[in-house]
Amino acid sequence: MYRDIKCKKCRKSILNEGQTKDLFLNAHSSPVASPPEECASVQEQSNIFLNEELLPHWIILRIEAEKWSRGKLNCPYCDSKIGSFDFVSGLKCSCSSNFLPPVHVIKSKIDLIREST
Ligand SMILES: [Zn+2]
Numbered sequence: 531m532y533r534d535i536k537c538k539k540c541r542k543s544i545l546n547e548g549q550t551k552d553l554f555l556n557a558h559s560s561p562v563a564s565p566p567e568e569c570a571s572v573q574e575q576s577n578i579f580l581n582e583e584l585l586p587h588w589i590i591l592r593i594e595a596e597k598w599s600r601g602k603l604n605c606p607y608c609d610s611k612i613g614s615f616d617f618v619s620g621l622k623c624s625c626s627s628n629f630l631p632p633v634h635v636i637k638s639k640i641d642l643i644r645e646s647t
């Protein structure tokens with residue numbers, strides 16, 4: 531379980547599981563467990579997917595600005611790119627048994643703070 535996601539560039543907290551439980555999903559749309567039950571997909575190694583029903587307000591505004599099609603997600607503080615969304619293509623996971631959740635953040639652009647237990 532991730533407690534917090536921070537922008538790697540400005541180090542501000544942009545997503546917080548404390549407020550939104552089950553926000554973070556793996557490539558098969560299951561909540562990210564600890565230890566995570568991972569698909570061997572490339573997408574999952576480099577991305578964290580977000581539950582579209584629990585998206586924070588700033589992400590919804592970005593998606594609405596693109597009329598729920600596709601676009602980039604930028605950090606709300608420093609505007610560097612941290613992910614993207616695609617409600618059009620219906621991309622599949624590389625094991626091709628599942629459609630990927632439409633919104634993701636890129637692991638290399640963020641800092642993941644894990645629950646310390
Ligand atoms: Zn930032």
Ligand SMILES: [Zn+2]
Pocket residue numbers: 557558569570571623624625626627628
């Ligand atoms: Zn898969």
